[in-house]
Amino acid sequence: MEDLTEDTVLRGPVRPYALLGGQPRPDRYLDPGVLLTRSARPPKDHTLRPFHAELLSCWEGTGDVVLSVTEIAHGVGTTLQQAGMGLADLMHDGYLISPTPKEYADGAHTKKELLHRVLDGLRAAQ
Template structure:
């Protein structure tokens, strides 16, 4: 659309950045860490978007999906789609997050509680 001073410029729509895709090819949690593969010896193809280049450069230092989105000023869903494209092309890798702590068995906790109660009442 044009105005009195030429074409109107505004923020780029997310579907333009993602090539029309609304869902990533794989699931990435917001805390998933992204890291560049061989940052010194590889360069992105000329067809890579500005946002993909910025994401790739930032991930030379390991960053989570959420941190990357904040630095780029984009939504997490858009960054996830861009990251998946770079992962599929072999330019980024994911590093697994710290595994969640396993909760102890409820029966063991009950036995400990019963033992403590017996000691207090004795």
């Protein structure tokens, strides 16, 4: 059993409101299977909180790939609730969009492929 010294108590889990600047709940709730991608025109004069920057880092070096909320939460090692709140903030601020089927109807993203990607993300999160 770990000793409960002052150092270990102070290093406890980070509370959601600390990550999100005191925000008690999101503007919108995102289902774990919601697919997101970076906006083609993100805001230029906006300072990101470290947690929001970490969420956006999931797209670094991947191009404009579509990721689910579950994949992003797993990628940054946080809970679905925390990731969903942060991603909702990023959508509200214009950094992320949830593409409609028309936006990726070029054949590269079929329903079956998307379902496989969501399943792979869920399996990786276990």
